[in-house]
Amino acid sequence: MFRDAWLIAGKDLRIEMRSRVGLNQIVPFAVTVLVLFAFALDTDQEALRTYAPGLFWVTVLLASLLAIGRSFAVDLADGAADRLLLSGIDPISVFGGKAAAIAVQLVVLEVLLGAGVVLLFDVTVHRYGLLVCAGLAAAAGVATAGTLYGALVAGLGVRETLLPLLLLPVVAPVLIGATRAFQDAFGVAGAEGWAWLGLLAGFAAIYGVFGALSYGALLEEA
Amino acid sequence: MESAVRLRAAVTLLGRFPALAGVDLDISPGEIVLLKGPNGAGKTTLLRLCAGLCTLSTGQGWVLGHDLSSERRMVRRRVALLGHRTGLYDDLTVAENVGFWARAAGAGRQDVDEAMERLSLTGRLADTRVARLSAGQRRRASIASLVVRRPELWLLDEPHAGLDQQTRDTVDALVRGAAAAGATVVLATHELERIAVLEPRVVSVVGGVVRGDDPPDSQSPNSPSDAEDDRRVS
Secondary structure, X not given: OHHHHHHHHHHHHHXXXXXXXXXXXXXXXHHHHHHHHHHHHOOOHHHHXXXXXXXXXXXXXXXXXXXXXXXHHHHHOOOHHHHHHHOOOOHHXXXXXXXXXXXXXHHHXXXXXXXXXXXXXXXXXXXXXXXXXXXXXXXXXXXXXXXXXXXXXOOOOOHHXXXXXXXXXXXXXXXXXXXXXXXXXXXXXXXXXXXXXXXXHHHHHHHHHHHHHHHHHHHHHO | XXXXXXXXXXXXXXXXXXXXXXXXXXXXXXXXEEEEOOOOOOHHHHHHXXXXXXXXXXXXXXXXXXXXXXXXXXXXXXXXXXXXXXXXXXXXXXXXXXXXXXXXXXXXXXXXXXXXXXXXXXXXXXXXXXXXOOHHHHHHHHHHHHHOOOOOEEEEEOOOOOOOHHXXXXXXXHXXXXXXXXXEEEEEOOXXXXXXXXXXXXXEXXXXXXXXXXXXXXXXXXXXXXXXXXXXHO
């Protein structure tokens, strides 16, 4: 199972590195959103610092929609999705592999955007451990939920517009939890960062288990 | 002997349209079967049903001894389907694509090398991204990625489309070799004269049903036309 998941993740990440869609399109999109936030609030540096965690995670979630959509688009482009079904790979492994590849891309995006937030919004990190753990847990949560909903809409002609509509409400707990944890890590609010991290980990675990169990049925319908 | 494919009153709906409208078909292991019929007759759907990619709406079906209603995952592991699309990733090289599908099927490096050699995908071509290949080269790479799986049932939809003469001969040799090794081959094509050299059993598919066996070289003047199936769709 892990061998197959590793195979799928490796394939997806190799495709992303080759195509450079993440580097040339998704990262610039995310940076642009972040800069627009900075332009909108730049007269009030204190407001920028206060709202930096929320703006950061809204940007990550918007960019994640592109990464998730792309992950399924490469399989649908020339019939590879059918081949995956015929390959005999366990759907749990396909789910795990695709979610892992998306999570890796999100972590890279978070690191780049984190640097952007520090530079543009003038924030200071007080708790690095909390920051890293919250970033990883949130990436896992978004990736697992995104992989599940990505498969759900993959076979539909309106998948590009339907995915945000379905996924964003579902990952609202990630936005809230990750924002609170980052507020604590940045020292901009007295939130209980580690408690919110628990929520993020719980969300990732629930969607990980739910996705693994239901992915086979979703692939059949896609 | 157990049939490689056994369908009884098989109906497959695509939406509300009966792409297969009650198919009865038996194919023995090791047979080469040509599905003949006009566009829209249901040949591709029949191949996809045998691959376990379409569902049986009503009727019964078994492929390689597995029930098409309850054991489709078992069927899929043992068949190879060459469809209209290649199933390849544009941003990976030919070798990476074939290697990926080989590892997914549990095949080894030697299987990959043999398949690439057989389809003339060696040298610089092996390290070329699929996006930069011609249609014929893509088709060859697609076939190589199926060869590594060593399937027991080959389902080939227009296998010669886009191939040059040399590669067409390679595909024919592949079909013969697969059948000689005991695998079953089901092809759908309009190139009846070309396929005749393989001496297949010819099965007519018209209007979503199998109309029975024809002589291999028959192109009957009464053959149903595309118009007949167009009327069915409308």
